[in-house]
Amino acid sequence: MAMRCEICGKGPVVGRRVSHAHNVRPRRFEPNLQIVRAVVNGATKRVKVCTRCIRSSKIVKAGSNKNVKAA
Secondary structure (H helix, E strand, O other), X not given: OOOOOOOOOOOOEEEEEEOOOOOEEEEEEOOOEEEEEXXXXXXXXXXXXXXXXXXXXXXXXXXXXXXXXXO
């Protein structure tokens, strides 16, 4: 599966791993993705979202009190 956030599009970034002896080899920095049940277009759907989008409330989690209207 692709390591990409479905909300903001954040994906892996490449860099270098450097040891104490300064041996350099490539590495990947993966985004911290979580699979959450969210409300998308009025329906509950499972989406892969980065933790930055979850914290900044760019999604509405399914079953939370945020999307329930008071009677």
